[in-house]
Amino acid sequence: MLEDKNPQRTNLENLGEFGLIKHLTQHFELNQPSSLTGIGDDAAVLDFKDKKTIVSTDLLVEGVHFDLSYMPLKHLGYKSVMVNLSDVYAMNANATQITVSLAVSNRFPLEALEEFYAGVALACKTYDVDLVGGDTTSSAKGMLVSVVALGMADSDDLVYRKGAKPNDLLVVTGDLGGAYLGLQVLEREKEVFKVNPNSQPDLEPYSYIVERQLKPEARKDMVELLEKLAVKPTSMIDISDGLSSEILHLCEQSEVGCNLFEDKIPLDPTVISAAEEFKMDSTMIALSGGEDYELLFTIDQNDFDKIKGNPNLTVIGHMTSKEEGAHLVTRANTKIALTAQGWNSFAE
Amino acid sequence: MLEDKNPQRTNLENLGEFGLIKHLTQHFELNQPSSLTGIGDDAAVLDFKDKKTIVSTDLLVEGVHFDLSYMPLKHLGYKSVMVNLSDVYAMNANATQITVSLAVSNRFPLEALEEFYAGVALACKTYDVDLVGGDTTSSAKGMLVSVVALGMADSDDLVYRKGAKPNDLLVVTGDLGGAYLGLQVLEREKEVFKVNPNSQPDLEPYSYIVERQLKPEARKDMVELLEKLAVKPTSMIDISDGLSSEILHLCEQSEVGCNLFEDKIPLDPTVISAAEEFKMDSTMIALSGGEDYELLFTIDQNDFDKIKGNPNLTVIGHMTSKEEGAHLVTRANTKIALTAQGWNSFAE
Numbered sequence: 001m002l003e004d005k006n007p008q009r010t011n012l013e014n015l016g017e018f019g020l021i022k023h024l025t026q027h028f029e030l031n032q033p034s035s036l037t038g039i040g041d042d043a044a045v046l047d048f049k050d051k052k053t054i055v056s057t058d059l060l061v062e063g064v065h066f067d068l069s070y071m072p073l074k075h076l077g078y079k080s081v082m083v084n085l086s087d088v089y090a091m092n093a094n095a096t097q098i099t100v101s102l103a104v105s106n107r108f109p110l111e112a113l114e115e116f117y118a119g120v121a122l123a124c125k126t127y128d129v130d131l132v133g134g135d136t137t138s139s140a141k142g143m144l145v146s147v148v149a150l151g152m153a154d155s156d157d158l159v160y161r162k163g164a165k166p167n168d169l170l171v172v173t174g175d176l177g178g179a180y181l182g183l184q185v186l187e188r189e190k191e192v193f194k195v196n197p198n199s200q201p202d203l204e205p206y207s208y209i210v211e212r213q214l215k216p217e218a219r220k221d222m223v224e225l226l227e228k229l230a231v232k233p234t235s236m237i238d239i240s241d242g243l244s245s246e247i248l249h250l251c252e253q254s255e256v257g258c259n260l261f262e263d264k265i266p267l268d269p270t271v272i273s274a275a276e277e278f279k280m281d282s283t284m285i286a287l288s289g290g291e292d293y294e295l296l297f298t299i300d301q302n303d304f305d306k307i308k309g310n311p312n313l314t315v316i317g318h319m320t321s322k323e324e325g326a327h328l329v330t331r332a333n334t335k336i337a338l339t340a341q342g343w344n345s346f347a348e
Numbered sequence: 349m350l351e352d353k354n355p356q357r358t359n360l361e362n363l364g365e366f367g368l369i370k371h372l373t374q375h376f377e378l379n380q381p382s383s384l385t386g387i388g389d390d391a392a393v394l395d396f397k398d399k400k401t402i403v404s405t406d407l408l409v410e411g412v413h414f415d416l417s418y419m420p421l422k423h424l425g426y427k428s429v430m431v432n433l434s435d436v437y438a439m440n441a442n443a444t445q446i447t448v449s450l451a452v453s454n455r456f457p458l459e460a461l462e463e464f465y466a467g468v469a470l471a472c473k474t475y476d477v478d479l480v481g482g483d484t485t486s487s488a489k490g491m492l493v494s495v496v497a498l499g500m501a502d503s504d505d506l507v508y509r510k511g512a513k514p515n516d517l518l519v520v521t522g523d524l525g526g527a528y529l530g531l532q533v534l535e536r537e538k539e540v541f542k543v544n545p546n547s548q549p550d551l552e553p554y555s556y557i558v559e560r561q562l563k564p565e566a567r568k569d570m571v572e573l574l575e576k577l578a579v580k581p582t583s584m585i586d587i588s589d590g591l592s593s594e595i596l597h598l599c600e601q602s603e604v605g606c607n608l609f610e611d612k613i614p615l616d617p618t619v620i621s622a623a624e625e626f627k628m629d630s631t632m633i634a635l636s637g638g639e640d641y642e643l644l645f646t647i648d649q650n651d652f653d654k655i656k657g658n659p660n661l662t663v664i665g666h667m668t669s670k671e672e673g674a675h676l677v678t679r680a681n682t683k684i685a686l687t688a689q690g691w692n693s694f695a696e
Contacts, residue, residue, distance in 0.1 A: 040509075103412075139412065
């Protein structure tokens with residue numbers, strides 16, 4: 001389907017572990033002033049001076065987090081980095097270094113891993129982060145990616161999940177639900193392909209949501225925008241598991257409640273039409289879909305004028321006292337309790 | 349065989365991802381002054397002040413790096429941490445934090461993961477490092493562990509693989525070959541067990557080498573000893589892949605050669621007797637066996653008096669000019685070129 005039929009195959013056994021990692025990482029440069037030494041010693045050495053160091057890590061497993069039948073390896077490399085950078089930006093910090101570890105079975109030729117690292121390299125270049133370490137090993141079955149992202153920030157700039165106060169506004173960047181619906185499109189085309197391998201899928205009408213799934217972008221630009229607008233969020237998290245779950249994290253750690261307004265949730269027109277096509281509720285998808293990698297944060301009401309009218313930022317609700325709980329206020333003006341798996345329409 | 353038959357089984361599905369990581373890490377405390385916040389936000393926040401930050405990462409895959417039929421999960425947790433701390437100590441730095449990510453199939457009950465984390469907790473306590481992050485996810489098959497270790501050091505204290513000069517002495521801590529022979533013993537008992545599940549293996553005579561395999565210790569104590577002795581190595585590496593391979597790394601990165609003396613290689617009596625039993629050459633095992641996690645370093649000849657007579661430190665050779673190459677000088681006083689897979693006895 002979307003798979004690149006690479007005619008060249010170099011067996012990994014021919015290279016050995018040291019040869020492999022050297023080969024794959026030879027063109028990566030260190031550009032961050034804080035990267036003193038990278039790959040090639042027992043460990044990397046970094047210098048964050050008087051800044052705080054930020055560390056996040058994520059594991060991506062074939063068959064659980066990605067399906068190589070429609071996820072090109074270059075995209076997988078790119079996305080693996082994004083997932084981690086997103087966590088660093090969600091601290092209102094700047095990402096500076098990553099390490100990438102890979103376990104692959106022998107069915108992967110060297111050229112496949114080169115594709116993967118091309119995606120990593122593109123992510124490094126675009127987001128100005130250095131690859132400083134990693135490990136390549138064999139696996140009995142399938143592919144597994146482990147990425148660690150490091151970043152830095154001044155103490156005063158850091159934004160945690162705790163910190164939201166009642167009456168703070170709840171704001172989200174970009175729009176939601178696209179990544180999940182993109183996955184539905186890809187899954188459907190995979191089934192069609194299984195039945196008729198000669199079918200040519202027309203993904204053009206779905207290009208926005210397919211790209212949201214295959215090539216998400218971490219919102220470094222939004223962290224920079226907030227700095228430019230002189231807005232420091234009171235709490236922040238990235239949206240990896242769906243809006244509902246992330247709101248509950250902010251509420252729990254900030255010890256507040258929340259009213260989320262259904263009619264404020266930003267949805268791309270493609271999301272709305274694809275949701276209709278799949279007979280799914282677009283609000284439900286935004287709440288539970290996940291993988292959008294947008295930022296969700298709270299701001300003091302006094303900062304509203306600073307963000308007002310910015311097309312990238314949407315106020316979707318406000319925080320309340322803890323006792324009031326976390327609710328979705330529907331278009332019909334009824335309140336439904338938010339649950340980690342999206343809202344449970346049978347709860348009330 | 350050595351497996352703990354735990355009667356209690358709690359299915360992982362019952363917990364969910366957040367519940368699982370919360371449950372597994374709830375008793376971990378932050379003790380390092382540099383650990384500002386740990387698990388529970390998008391990322392951990394650390395403060396290394398004016399120290400340099402050290403980062404190392406390793407991936408351990410079931411069936412490739414460990415076999416759960418004789419590796420108790422608690423030991424696996426401990427060893428996974430050791431492998432990474434060892435890399436940090438090999439920079440002459442102090443390890444301060446780790447992140448642990450785990451991919452497991454549903455065949456593992458919660459109690460198994462608790463065992464694993466008990467080993468991680470013991471390692472954290474013994475080596476005074478904080479667990480500050482991680483990820484738990486499912487895998488299609490088997491178990492996979494990804495650990496990242498962070499540490500810190502003053503610039504002046506850091507020791508790289510490069511830095512060895514001709515005439516420097518080559519020194520190794522502890523003794524070599526035990527971990528590899530321990531593995532041979534465990535593999536043999538596994539085969540016996542397959543044939544006769546009622547057989548009771550007597551591992552007592554092999555307890556030293558079995559422990560070297562199942563519960564290795566990273567040589568933090570040796571880094572502290574070197575500081576006490578006021579010896580700063582000119583280059584250093586940890587022995588994970590075997591003496592030969594590590595010497596070649598030092599030679600390559602320092603652009604020097606080396607004479608390694610066979611009769612100086614430190615071997616425990618258990619290693620010598622087990623090698624005889626397995627009809628293997630003990631020198632070959634020390635050169636190629638790996639997993640000993642001892643430190644290998646070079647010192648200026650002027651520092652010899654400071655380490656002389658210390659039972660933990662053995663001078664096993666000296667560095668030469670690059671042109672002379674890297675050789676093993678045998679007991680019979682012949683020179684054999686070192687290769688990454690140990691010495692090739694057919695090469696000369």
